[in-house]
Amino acid sequence: MAKVLDKFLLFLFSLVVLIAALVALFAAFGWISLETTMLFTEHVYRNFDIAIPFIAIAAVTGLLALRFLYVSVRRGKSSVPSIDQRTEFGDIRISLDTVENLALKAASRSRGVRDLRARVKVNQSGLEIVIRAIVDGESPIPGLTEEMQANVKGHIEDITGIPVAFVSVFIANIQQSAPTFKSRVE
The missing domain is CATH 3.30.70.1350 (Cation efflux protein, cytoplasmic domain)
Structure with missing residues (x-):
């Protein structure tokens, strides 16, 4: 059960990281204008209703990153002694x-x-x-x-x-x- 849950969490984490990477690439190539980025950022800073989903996504992504760091560092119990x-x-x-x-x-x-x-x-x-x-x-x-x-x-x-x-x-x-x-x- 834990392996299935870890695979699902890894999928979600990978999806969030992929979206963040695509946004960063679009911004780096100028496909997202600076004015749009500034306006969006201002809405996130000033409007708490827009900031809540970003806080939730950042918290979940951080927890997922900690989980995968723990899984990668710990000694696996599933390995045969x-x-x-x-x-x-x-x-x-x-x-x-x-x-x-x-x-x-x-x-x-x-x-x-x-x-x-x-x-x-x-x-x-x-x-x-x-x-x-x-x-x-x-x-x-x-x-x-x-x-x-x-x-x-x-x-x-x-x-x-x-x-x-x-x-x-x-x-x-x-x-x-x-x-x-x-x-x-x-």
Whole structure:
């Protein structure tokens, strides 16, 4: 919604600037006489009813200019968070979503994992990865979590080349398997 509104405001701002530029060009080429300009300016200065639209247009144009200045200077929230690296050949940007998917892929290789979620943060020492998992309860949890940590750290460092500071694994629950009933044959 904000992008559509910004496009509309940019259209209005561009229209006002275009009209002002055309008036300035017409005046510079003498297509608008000096007497007409002086008479019009005198009406604006002396007649408050004529001055009100100019005040409104100037205020709106000023606000639009401030809005576009703000939009051009601020860091866009719409841009995808990424990790930027510079190589001898150019820049590389890897989105955090990509790193999360790589972490999920590596963590899912461990046996006994049923449901996974990943969250990645970037800090000075490298990536901080938090894995939330639901396990089946058949495998020992300490061994399972160590395996997941090693898999995630190794996989992400191998694929992306970005150092992983730590991998935290949170076992949220144990999934209960449905009981199986064996039928008795007599």
